[in-house]
Amino acid sequence: GQQVMQIPQYQHVQEGEDFTTYCNSSTTLSNIQWYKQRPGGHPVFLIQLVKSGEVKKQKRLTFQFGEAKKNSSLHITATQTTDVGTYFCAGLGNTPLVFGKGTRLSVIA
Amino acid sequence: NAGVTQTPKFRVLKTGQSMTLLCAQDMNHEYMYWYRQDPGMGLRLIHYSVGEGTTAKGEVPDGYNVSRLKKQNFLLGLESAAPSQTSVYFCASSYSPGTGFIEQYFGPGTRLTVT
Numbered sequence: 270g271q272q273v274m275q276i277p278q279y280q281h282v283q284e285g286e287d288f289t290t291y292c293n294s295s296t297t298l299s300n301i302q303w304y305k306q307r308p309g310g311h312p313v314f315l316i317q318l319v320k321s322g323e324v325k326k327q328k329r330l331t332f333q334f335g336e337a338k339k340n341s342s343l344h345i346t347a348t349q350t351t352d353v354g355t356y357f358c359a360g361l362g363n364t365p366l367v368f369g370k371g372t373r374l375s376v377i378a
Numbered sequence: 379n380a381g382v383t384q385t386p387k388f389r390v391l392k393t394g395q396s397m398t399l400l401c402a403q404d405m406n407h408e409y410m411y412w413y414r415q416d417p418g419m420g421l422r423l424i425h426y427s428v429g430e431g432t433t434a435k436g437e438v439p440d441g442y443n444v445s446r447l448k449k450q451n452f453l454l455g456l457e458s459a460a461p462s463q464t465s466v467y468f469c470a471s472s473y474s475p476g477t478g479f480i481e482q483y484f485g486p487g488t489r490l491t492v493t
Binding site: 270275278300302304310311312313314317357359361365366367368369370371 | 413470
């Protein structure tokens with residue numbers, strides 16, 4: 270079945286450093302979504318990418334969808350302590366949304 | 379709008395006991411989902427529903443049953459709980475993919491421990 274791999278599993282950064290998480294699907298996706306889960310909380314939708322090569326920005330967050338629609342990335346510029354949490358990608362193909370295992374981001378002040 | 383609510387928030391069961399988790403949404407969403415989240419495993423889909431009266435299996439359906447008798451409610455049942463079902467359970471809902479708005483809205487979760 271469809272699989273979505275996400276790396277790295279953990280990332281520890283100093284406040285102000287950049288952070289990137291990568292997502293790869295075993296199959297071509299119709300779209301990809303990104304979610305953030307704060308410690309002890311529930312996943313919250315961040316963004317959806319639909320078009321091949323699409324790039325979207327939300328303040329310090331930049332999301333990219335690969336040309337082949339099989340990979341995606343989330344880049345955070347100048348991390349802040351409020352960025353702490355786990356970031357999940359989720360791919361939609363021929364099956365219901367499949368979530369990656371997430372990247373847990375820790376920010377050291 | 380309450381969004382997606384889940385009851386109970388916490389529960390401890392003994393092996394072999396049964397229980398039902400209730401999910402309710404007030405956004406008139408067609409689709410509803412049950413996930414379990416275990417450390418390092420991400421979110422795994424248990425069952426989902428594409429409309430009232432319909433259900434389908436997800437990635438890890440064994441040991442669980444579901445029902446969607448009303449559009450706003452999605453119930454998850456454990457007939458005979460096992461320690462392997464210790465997890466955090468999230469319910470989510472969304473519009474149908476055909477609308478183009480398919481972000482999932484998650485409930486606050488139910489932390490279940492089976493001893």
